[in-house]
Amino acid sequence: MTGKILVNEQVVPNVHRLVLDAPMIARRAQPGQFIMIIPDAEGERVPFTLSDWDIEAGTITIYYQEAGVSTMKLTALKPGESVHVVVGPLGRPTKIEKHGTVLVGGGCYGLGAIYPLAKAFKEAGNKVIAMLEARTTYIVYNEERLSEVTDEIIVVTADGSRGVRGHIKDGMKVLSDRGEKIDHSHFVGCTFMMMLSAEATKPYGIPTIVSLNTLMVDGTGMCGVCRVLVDGNTKFACVDGPDFDGHMVNWDMVFARKRGYEGEENLAYQFHKCRVDGAISQNAKSQEAV
């Protein structure tokens, strides 16, 4: 049944891998696209990047971090149970072309999400270098899978516990020092990581695509909550993106809009936590209303 959970496991601390039964979505999925999930009947519509799919098995894979009420609800679901709704694929697919050497960089959920990109760039005849950014060595994941579709993997850790110490920009320096010419780059991860990565490629003049993960409601271009400014023009991340030129994105606006519901998000998280812990009964609201 569509939406049935096949795998829901923590791969490294606070990064989870979710495999869902969704043959219709798997059949149409392309690199760079996303899906939206409504965890349960009271849930919101939350976007996640399609990180793998299997047309024959009819399954799709996403990676997520527990960061709010929706992802907290997801972590509680067990194989055999179902999410309330899954819809997709949405968004424009990534433009896959032969550039020469392509750098795909990922952070947090992006370590999972860059797999289809790396694979597609590789299949298009590029030399593909994957750069995996993590705070520390034990939260690096998905290396084995990525190694099947890349020519090289560079690990960058903030604490220097493995690979290059620092961030994408330090990894870039290593590449440049050894004379590696990068023709194209694509980054997926948290907003901060994508912004810093776009800044890092700029001095080298490397064309840079980022997959923005704005707030979304419908994911079909109907509400405009996902609007971003790119080169001075308003774009909807869900239908015009999620891929945009990282050097043209107005990052201040992306950050400000992401924080739009911080207070409410916290409240929802606390509310749900209390409910799970039994502090609020299921019909607290209706009792209040009486």
Place this chain on the structure above:
Amino acid sequence: MSKRRDGLTAKERMAIPRAKMPEQDAQARASNFEEVPLGLTPEQAMEESKRCLECRKQPCVHGCPVGVQIPEFLDLVGQGKFVEAARLIKETNILPAVTGRVCPQEDQCEGDCTLFKKYGGVSIGALERFVADYERNNSIVEIPPKPKPSGKKVAVIGSGPSGLTVAGDLILEGHEVTMFEALHEAGGVLVYGIPEFRLPKEIVKAEVNYLAKQGVDIQLHKVVGMSIAMNELLEEYDSVYIGVGAGLPTFMRIKGEELNGVFSANEYLTRANLMKGYLFPEYDSPLPPGKHTCVIGGGNVAMDAARVARRLGGESTIVYRRAREQLPARGEEVHHAEEEGIDFQLLTNPVRIIGQDGKVVGMECIRMELGEPDDSGRRRPIPIEGSNFEIECDQVVISIGAGPNPLLIQTMPDLEINRWGYIEVDKNNRTNIEKVWAGGDIVTGAATVILAMGAGRIAARSIQAYLTGQPQPGTEEQQEEAS
């Protein structure tokens, strides 16, 4: 029409005072989401229906975009035959419980009623609503017997009023009908746009269930163009109807629109209605109450947004650049909004939205005055220089109209569209592509529920003719055959 049984004279009919629909108290309702008008009692309905003068020319029927047989249904109401009345309406209008609530009757049937000017038109909308509710609430909605299967397959894209009409009409003809809807609930604007207090979602659910029970296969969360390609539909189905609405929000291109606290009306209303944001945190999608919400625009959508904001507990203001008489919203909605304490800043236009730390803190506006008539025949508002002033507010909802969503259309390069991006159709709502019809807001631009249903009806007739090898309605061939 057979002679009325009550034997009242025209004079006696005119002497009956127009029924007043009971309403929820304005104070109380400004803080809940329950329906505002409470509906007529059976006695009131019977009495009101007797006001109909049975004019020979039936101006009311001509005023109805789908030609509901109004005098006949009023006669049935007068006899207490409420269920029969509901069924009669449904022959031309499959959603009477909806249209009875949201149609602009004052501009249509009731506005054309002979009694309109002097006594107020017969309350056709209220009676339509009454009989439909009566039928539904007494669980006497009958599922029609299954027609003989035709072996033909029809795909309907979009589950708004136009899609629902096409599906409802064609399932009765024995075709296999599949309706694709992008969102996770069926009903289009009826579920994501129009708020609960104007159109309870239970009613839309009941109508959608009625179609499902008749065998319409409702495929939710399938975005045609993304989840399924148009080409696949064209291969699998004998006809395709596009009723995807006009769901693209328009922004104003003024400074500060990127700020947090600025919403398109679509976002604001979708959060409130579809995602049940007013029940946050019981439901997860937040719709934070503003201290003061300014809604820019003067249509029904703007009234809906302003009234939602009021119900969430804050102050609410409509900012509209023209004068009161020019407000495009229905009189009833403006009246309700005023009663609920919504402030109207008319002849006022926003210049920029003012922000602090990424959040809205106010809006700079300019006063307007009316100049010469423009293309639409309305006097053009012109800014009064130097009249700028600031309104303190923490939310701004932009409700200045909607456009066609290109998501599906851009996957159909051969489809003929006009310069605004709406689909071109002939008088049978056929597009230039074989097997493809379109109707509702995606053809006309944002219009009304009843017009969307009317378009659906026309398309359904044309599809039926196409699938059964009959000549197209309105063609010479067809007229010859009919005569």
